[in-house]
Amino acid sequence: MKHIPIFIAGAAALAVLAACTEQTQTIGTAGRVDTAAFQGTGMPFAAPGWKQGDKTSWEQQLKTRLQMGQNDYAKIN
Numbered sequence: 001m002k003h004i005p006i007f008i009a010g011a012a013a014l015a016v017l018a019a020c021t022e023q024t025q026t027i028g029t030a031g032r033v034d035t036a037a038f039q040g041t042g043m044p045f046a047a048p049g050w051k052q053g054d055k056t057s058w059e060q061q062l063k064t065r066l067q068m069g070q071n072d073y074a075k076i077n
Contacts, residue, residue, distance in 0.1 A: 038059075040052030050061045 036055075038053065038055045038057075040046065042052070046052060047061055049057065049064075051057045
């Protein structure tokens, strides 16, 4: 009978301490500056026919991907 209040007090203490363990969720100052997608990443791995930094070749590459990869009608016929 004496153990029940001690158990309840211990459970309450654990619940209070569990709420204190959350990590802070900050972005920090190490973020990168966003650039336009057609600017590229500076890596040599790029799709053939696309020149990094050229917006028109980027748009043409997206149109080609759309027609070749996502158009199911073009795949069937």
